Amino acid sequence: MLYLCALILPPLALFLSGKPFQGILNLLLWLTSVIFAITILGFTIGFVLWVICAVHAIFVVHSAAADARTKALLAAMK
Numbered sequence: 001m002l003y004l005c006a007l008i009l010p011p012l013a014l015f016l017s018g019k020p021f022q023g024i025l026n027l028l029l030w031l032t033s034v035i036f037a038i039t040i041l042g043f044t045i046g047f048v049l050w051v052i053c054a055v056h057a058i059f060v061v062h063s064a065a066a067d068a069r070t071k072a073l074l075a076a077m078k
């Protein structure tokens with residue numbers, strides 16, 4: 001579910017993953033992409049920035065899930 005959220009609203013996925021600092025940085029980049037996408041001349045730039053935001057969010061969500069799996073594995077080993 002977070003991966004779908006990372007594609008549609010990347011900053012929200014980062015906030016839900018517990019990464020507020022990366023979420024704020026991604027929010028600034030995402031807002032920039034939305035502003036560029038609204039203008040006619042910057043549509044392609046806005047789309048590229050949005051793709052960068054989405055890829056970043058997917059990597060961070062995957063990393064957070066991997067960290068949670070590692071913590072659960074370590075807790076089970078104790």
